[in-house]
Amino acid sequence: MELLTGLKERRSIRAYTPEPVPRDLVEKILDNSRWSPSWGNTQPWELVVAGGETVKRLTAEMAERFAQKAPPTPDVPMPQTFPDACRDRYMACAAGLFGAMGIAREEKGRRFEHMLNMTRAFGAPVIIYVLFSDDLQVPYTMFDLGAITHAIALAAHAHGLGTCLEAQLALYPDLVRRHLNLPDTRKVVVGIALGHPDPEAPANRFRTAREPLEQFVTWVDL
Numbered sequence: 001m002e003l004l005t006g007l008k009e010r011r012s013i014r015a016y017t018p019e020p021v022p023r024d025l026v027e028k029i030l031d032n033s034r035w036s037p038s039w040g041n042t043q044p045w046e047l048v049v050a051g052g053e054t055v056k057r058l059t060a061e062m063a064e065r066f067a068q069k070a071p072p073t074p075d076v077p078m079p080q081t082f083p084d085a086c087r088d089r090y091m092a093c094a095a096g097l098f099g100a101m102g103i104a105r106e107e108k109g110r111r112f113e114h115m116l117n118m119t120r121a122f123g124a125p126v127i128i129y130v131l132f133s134d135d136l137q138v139p140y141t142m143f144d145l146g147a148i149t150h151a152i153a154l155a156a157h158a159h160g161l162g163t164c165l166e167a168q169l170a171l172y173p174d175l176v177r178r179h180l181n182l183p184d185t186r187k188v189v190v191g192i193a194l195g196h197p198d199p200e201a202p203a204n205r206f207r208t209a210r211e212p213l214e215q216f217v218t219w220v221d222l
């Protein structure tokens, strides 16, 4: 698939078919993605690809904890507030998604069910966890991890698969470390749900908007 088409076409996929994803296809996606840029080519990213029973057991335990309303303990602090313009876009995103899914504002139970489903990686058969080692300095490491994460999403799309980058899959990193046999030195940023998009799912019909260039670009001398 042409790169520029893929850049615009990729979108978050929030419902997957149970069809498995073969390991060699994930390998191709990661092989494409490893050409991402990073500070001084340090390539600080570490990825753990989980499938099969591991995904089932991990997501089941995360969902159980989430359902009990256990306070999240993310390795990378999650933003609690946003400047007005960002908050407005955040709210518009949530309203658009729930609208597409036919979930009204007052339907708290269905909204919570959506969050639980998010904690289960929306039924994706594969989760790619994006990690970094705790001897790295966080701010610019996040930049590098973001670069490869986007590349994975684009490459997956080009290979006909769907993804959803999920901070929700990093709410309880102790569970991630335990199920994936990782030492405490490995810090979790996001999990990437990966699988075959369910073409019938209303959530997958939702498309987010983007601001026009005038909104965020300043031109100087060009």
Ligand SMILES: Cc1cc2nc3c(=O)[nH]c(=O)nc-3n(C[C@H](O)[C@H](O)[C@H](O)COP(=O)(O)O)c2cc1C
Residues within 6 Å of the ligand: 010, 011, 012, 013, 014, 093, 118, 164, 165, 166, 167, 168, 169, 190, 207, 208
């Ligand atoms: C760091 C990060 C964390 C995200 N976490 C979640 C998440 O937990 N659940 C979710 O449904 N989407 C999550 N998203 C997806 C965003 O909501 C999505 O990328 C955004 O709304 C733009 O929509 P698009 O990906 O369809 O273009 C996350 C995206 C990023 C970059």
